[in-house]
Amino acid sequence: MKDETQFSPKQDAEAVSVSDMFNNILNEKIKDGAVEKAIEVKVDEFIKRVADDVFSSWGDLSKLMKEKMTEAIMPTAESLGDIPKYHDFVSKRLKLAAQSFYDDKLVEVLDSELKEIMSEVPDVINLSWLVEKIVDVAREDESEGKISLHINKSYSSYWIAIDKESDKSEYQCDFRIGLREDSKTGKLTIFSLKVDGEDCRKSIALGPFYRFEKILYNAYVTNAEFALDKGQFADDYETEWYYD
Known part of the structure; x- marks a missing residue:
């Protein structure tokens, strides 16, 4: 106003x-x-x-x-010590998850694997059978030829080396098998197996293995009997094949 x-x-x-x-x-x-x-x-x-x-x-x-x-x-704050960082937390969670896997899942996985292994192991692995299988593989590539086979004895052990290619030395072969002879029964069992230079003792599973390789590996892990059924010398076995 x-x-x-x-x-x-x-x-x-x-x-x-x-x-x-x-x-x-x-x-x-x-x-x-x-x-x-x-x-x-x-x-x-x-x-x-x-x-x-x-x-x-x-x-x-x-x-x-x-x-x-x-x-x-x-x-x-200084008396608290180091405060956990994010990556530490993640690391601990991963370890916990891994431990949970081993505790809950590994037994199931191993039981399944062992069941498969035991179902594919014959009572005796004959060397003549193994030689035949490797010849069959080599025959797929060549119409005729010869595989490499070495049999060496050292005290109560045998060393067998096999390769689908000819003229391979013992230590060049894809397969090298160590056999131990039981002093009482005279039976041979596989105590060492190398496939493509890989020592099977250092792995729970090698592969993938198929056909005779898988059976051979299974025989090794179950300590199955291995027989030199045709003789103790390489010449006792049919390592050559010819065009049919």
């Missing part, structure tokens, strides 16, 4: 200079407390502004409090 109070001059403009008029009005305001009131308002605003600055996140008090709280907390 517009103030309708009319202004009535208190001083005679003809008798008082502007400078004196200013001084007179100023003195009157000072006497009425206007200046004090204005200063009080400004002081209140100043105090509030200072308090806001002090308690702000960038203020000195905030910085000091942060510093003091850090000093109080750090010794406790």
Whole structure:
């Protein structure tokens, strides 16, 4: 609402200079407390502004409090030791999962594998049978030829080396079989087997094995009997084939 109070001059403009008029009005305001009131308002605003600055996140008090709280907390934090990192957590979870697999699944897998192995092991593996199988493999590539066969005896053991290619030395052959002779029964069992240079003793499974290779491997892991059924010399076995 517009103030309708009319202004009535208190001083005679003809008798008082502007400078004196200013001084007179100023003195009157000072006497009425206007200046004090204005200063009080400004002081209140100043105090509030200072308090806001002090308690702000960038203020000195905030910085000091942060510093003091850090000093109080750090010794406790240091006593905690290393806090586990994310990759440590993942590693532990993987180990736990692996252990769970071994505990819950490995027995089932091994039982299934052993069942298959036992079902494919004849009572006796004859060397003539093995030679025949390798000849059959070689015959698929050549219409006629001869495989490599070596039989060596060392004390109570035999070493047999076989390869589908001819003229291979004992240590070049794909198959090398170690046989141990029982002193009481005279029976031979496989105690060492290498296939393509791989030692079967160092693996629970090699392969994939198929056909006679799988049967030979199964005979090895079950300690089956192996017989030199045609004789103790390489010439006792049919290692050659001809075009039919």
